[in-house]
Amino acid sequence: MVRFGKASAALSAVLLCICSAAACGGGPESGAAKKLVVWDPIATYGESPKMDKAYRKMIAEIDRRFEAKHPGVQIDHKSFGYDGYPQRIASAVAANAAPDIAWDWADTNWKITLPLDDRLAEQQKKDLTLLDQSVVSAKDGKIHVLPWGTYQGVWVYNKKLFRQVGITVPKTQRDFLGACDALDRKGITPSKVSFGAPNWLNRLDALYAGQLIGDISKWNSQGVSFNGREYKAATGQLMKTFEHRCWGSHPESKGTPGDHEQAFMSGKSAMLFARSSVPLDEARRALGKDNVGVFLQPALPGGKANMDASMGLGASIMSTAKNKDLAWNYISFYTEASQQELAWRAVKQLPNNTRAKLSSADPVWQQLLEWAADRRFHVGAWPVNPEESQAYARMTPDVVTGRMSVDDFLNKVQDAREKTKG
Known part of the structure; x- marks a missing residue:
């Protein structure tokens, strides 16, 4: 079952202080069910509490779908506010209590995350836009963030x-x-x-x-x-x-x-x-x-x-993740067309997978969908x-x-x- 919810400041403090590497890093690969610990900084995401709730429900559904596809896998997904989130991750790394996967806006330090270039399939390189957007922030010149969704600066x-x-x-x-x-x-x-x-x-x-x-x-x-x-x-x-x-x-x-x-x-x-x-x-x-x-x-x-096309959110695999292959399967799952189609239906998140079959009878939303899929407009020099x-x-x-x-x-x-x- 997906365990998903906001973590309070008090809980996070306890988490960083008492979690062992096994408990917070995904657990041993033998015996009990495999667990992936996922953090994100979007406890408050949308323009209203109603949209926040819809977004959290959509994320929980995608996690549930992943668990159904991978019997014996448990997703422990925790959501935080963005203020102090990078520092939270740094503190967790220092305490040997980092999650397996950290969602962010390409800000997770490249030194503590895995490069993803060699894991990307050729089809993913063709289908996904904004793949190389985090490269400018990584001194090794590699992709450390798998983008999910498109933010449009229009x-x-x-x-x-x-x-x-x-x-x-x-x-x-x-x-x-x-x-x-x-x-x-x-x-x-x-x-x-x-x-x-x-x-x-x-x-x-x-x-x-x-x-x-x-x-x-x-x-x-x-x-x-x-x-x-x-x-x-x-x-x-x-x-x-x-x-x-x-x-x-x-x-x-x-x-x-x-x-x-x-x-x-x-x-x-x-x-x-x-x-x-x-x-x-x-x-x-x-x-x-x-x-x-x-x-x-x-x-x-x-x-x-x-337009200023940028990743809606990005997922990184922490270098300390216990099951790196499973972590890769998880973040790749989010980029699949069917999950991005769900995100559109739930919260109108624009896709970054060009194979997502989406359209709208509303001419303005249809225009935004077309711009999201058209790489000709993805020429902004962001991020620094x-x-x-x-x-x-x-x-x-x-x-x-x-x-x-x-x-x-x-x-x-x-x-x-x-x-x-x-």
């Missing part, structure tokens, strides 16, 4: 506000800047973003740079530098959006949690950039079903329209490693207000990368 827009100021969906960067000007003249915030909050400037910069890099393998192998031609041109274009007031007043501020989404849902801003799952249903409830549309990031000069993200966070207020030049900014981010190279 624009969601308020059709009524667009009509009100007489603009259409922008196709180019020039169109986008013009749309910002038109909205601002009418007193409408184009898109409320507080760049002082984490993971805004680096995400949009990566989105822009991806258009000009084109071949994502160059980025993943660190063959493209932050202070090189592509990233410099992309960052320069992103800085123009601040000149055109695309992000509202005081974009350098830290803002408040959720202010980007709240401004859009309340009709105070015209565009929302979905950094993870696209909140289409929530937006329709707030603004009206027929009043919400989506579009790709408009094309830069010399680029092409794209934690050290680079920290460098972005430190310097964002200065660069977006013009107190720091683009050249100086990118040189410093490149310095942060150089210090982490193996």
Whole structure:
């Protein structure tokens, strides 16, 4: 039977203190049923408690299916909040009490997880998108994270506000800047973003740079530098959006949690950039079903329209896992088309398996499904490693207000990368 539920702080402390390697690492391979211990950081996942519950139910069902396919195997699946999750894993490793499998967003340290390249079948390489997305964070240049599902960085827009100021969906960067000007003249915030909050400037910069890099393998192998031609041109274009007031007043501020989404849902801003799952249903409830549309990031000069395609979640096998082959079978099972079809039906998680047979009578959801399966749009240069993200966070207020030049900014981010190279 699947044991699945939230683990409290008190329980996790006990877990790390008293678990033996056998108890927390999957147990001996002989005698009793084989056990896989699985951790994830998504105790709170969705936009509401209802969606959290649906997501947990869907995960439990996939675990149940795996157990049914592998008699004698028990999945012990524990869910935590994301805050402190990497530190939780590090502490568990130090205490010889790590799980067999850790779900994460490609942040699980490559030094404590197994490379997966040699385990991937040729068919998986053909079917699965986003496979190499974690390579840039691993100094050995190997895949340590098996992606599951697709997050789409696409624009969601308020059709009524667009009509009100007489603009259409922008196709180019020039169109986008013009749309910002038109909205601002009418007193409408184009898109409320507080760049002082984490993971805004680096995400949009990566989105822009991806258009000009084109071949994502160059980025993943660190063959493209932050202070090189592509990233410099992309960052320069992103800085123009601040000149055109695309992000509202005081974009350098830290803002408040959720202010980007709240401004859009309340009709105070015209565009929302979905950094993870696209909140289409929530937006329709707030603004009206027929009043919400989506579009790709408009094309830069010399680029092409794209989206920030990133893994919805990823699974890593810990180096200390007792039954590595079984652990691989488990994370591979999640990527199968039938499990991704279940995830779509349950919580509208977009797939990263191109063999998943999915469609929607809703034209907007159908568009999102088509974009998820089309590798032409998967050219974002995300992710950067934690050290680079920290460098972005430190310097964002200065660069977006013009107190720091683009050249100086990118040189410093490149310095942060150089210090982490193996």
